[in-house]
Amino acid sequence: MKPLIYDIRLEALKKWLEENGEKSFRAGQIYDWLYVKRVSSFEEMSNLSKAFREKLAASFEIRGLDLITKQVSADGTIKFLFSLHDGHAIETVIMRHNYGNSVCVTTQVGCRIGCTFCASTLGGLKRNLTAGEIVSQVLMAQKALDEDDERVSHVVVMGIGEPFENFEALLDFLYIINNDKGLNIGQRHITVSTSGIVPKIYQWADDMNQFNLAISLHAPNTELRSRLMPINRGFPLKDLLEACRYYVNKTGRRITFEYGLFGGVNDSVAHANELADLIGDINCHVNLIPVNYVPERDYVRTPREDIFEFHRTLQKRGINATIRREHGSDIAAACGQLRAQHAKEAAR
Numbered sequence: 001m002k003p004l005i006y007d008i009r010l011e012a013l014k015k016w017l018e019e020n021g022e023k024s025f026r027a028g029q030i031y032d033w034l035y036v037k038r039v040s041s042f043e044e045m046s047n048l049s050k051a052f053r054e055k056l057a058a059s060f061e062i063r064g065l066d067l068i069t070k071q072v073s074a075d076g077t078i079k080f081l082f083s084l085h086d087g088h089a090i091e092t093v094i095m096r097h098n099y100g101n102s103v104c105v106t107t108q109v110g111c112r113i114g115c116t117f118c119a120s121t122l123g124g125l126k127r128n129l130t131a132g133e134i135v136s137q138v139l140m141a142q143k144a145l146d147e148d149d150e151r152v153s154h155v156v157v158m159g160i161g162e163p164f165e166n167f168e169a170l171l172d173f174l175y176i177i178n179n180d181k182g183l184n185i186g187q188r189h190i191t192v193s194t195s196g197i198v199p200k201i202y203q204w205a206d207d208m209n210q211f212n213l214a215i216s217l218h219a220p221n222t223e224l225r226s227r228l229m230p231i232n233r234g235f236p237l238k239d240l241l242e243a244c245r246y247y248v249n250k251t252g253r254r255i256t257f258e259y260g261l262f263g264g265v266n267d268s269v270a271h272a273n274e275l276a277d278l279i280g281d282i283n284c285h286v287n288l289i290p291v292n293y294v295p296e297r298d299y300v301r302t303p304r305e306d307i308f309e310f311h312r313t314l315q316k317r318g319i320n321a322t323i324r325r326e327h328g329s330d331i332a333a334a335c336g337q338l339r340a341q342h343a344k345e346a347a348r
């Protein structure tokens with residue numbers, strides 16, 4: 001099968017052009033058609049010769065994603081369920097903030113990490129997405145925002161899948177959306193979230209130090225974390241935090257810890273104090289996430305007052321923390337939930 005044109009970094013496209021007897025500056029023109037004018041066929045690239053367009057079409061696909069369904073929430077959140085060329089379904093979300101529009105992208109069809117609270121992992125991992133399939137999600141979101149003359153200003157890699165398990169495609173994706181000849185989304189406006197693949201955190205700190213990093217922490221001690229996230233057995237909390245300290249020291253940047261509040265599991269004042277003891281020496285921000293209900297999982301919500309109490313405890317201990325604003329809470333909000341619902345309906 002031909003690769004997607006959206007899979008290709010600008011430098012790689014220049015190289016391909018040179019190897020195919022074309023001028024490398026054409027790469028910038030192609031990027032402009034793809035990411036600025038956002039055409040959906042090679043024929044529309046009118047400043048390229050017909051023969052050249054045919055050559056491109058013979059080597060690359062320019063296919064977008066097929067929309068299966070779209071849910072629009074009262075707060076403006078839009079959740080898309082897209083179908084890939086092989087029929088797999090993935091989710092992409094646009095969230096509206098006062099500072100801009102952020103898009104949450106999927107990196108894998110499913111996930112093999114097996115966190116006990118997450119809908120994305122219910123059917124295991126089917127396959128990795130290519131860089132172009134991840135880029136296409138941002139493009140589809142941008143095309144939807146074009147209708148309101150708005151732009152995608154931020155990207156969060158927090159959709160279905162573990163991005164650090166699809167590392168090469170992730171890096172290609174990031175370079176493509178960051179390129180100033182294309183979508184030009186600033187590195188500091190892009191956040192990647194990982195469940196804690198420790199060796200990749202070191203690599204990230206060394207090579208990708210202008211992009212934001214978030215860690216799904218969810219527990220203040222290693223026993224509880226192993227119960228919630230089986231990855232903690234392979235990469236225990238102590239090693240994970242050492243990698244986080246390395247990131248902060250190496251980059252001089254703050255790291256984000258995501259901490260889901262699961263009722264009666266990890267949400268007491270004692271847990272908040274234990275968390276403060278654990279991360280108190282790290283330049284960090286804690287994002288408290290009230291658990292999204294997933295029917296297949298039996299976690300329940302922490303009562304509102306207890307969420308505030310947990311937050312206050314962290315703040316009193318000098319930990320920078322916020323409670324995540326809930327986007328689209330009136331629609332299937334938990335990541336992977338729309339896809340899981342779709343799979344159930346298809347099986348009926």
Ligand SMILES: C[S@@+](CC[C@H](N)C(=O)[O-])C[C@H]1O[C@@H](n2cnc3c(N)ncnc32)[C@H](O)[C@@H]1O
Nearest residue numbers: 117118158161162193194195216258291292335
């Ligand atoms: C779906 S994951 C994708 C990125 C990466 N695999 C990770 O775990 O960080 C994005 C975030 O959603 C959180 N999450 C997953 N299921 C959730 C649920 N039911 N309620 C609240 N947060 C959830 C994860 O812990 C993680 O912080």
Ligand code: SF4
Nearest residue numbers: 111113115118121195
């Ligand atoms: S939270 Fe992240 S790593 Fe864990 S199962 Fe869900 S997608 Fe995978």
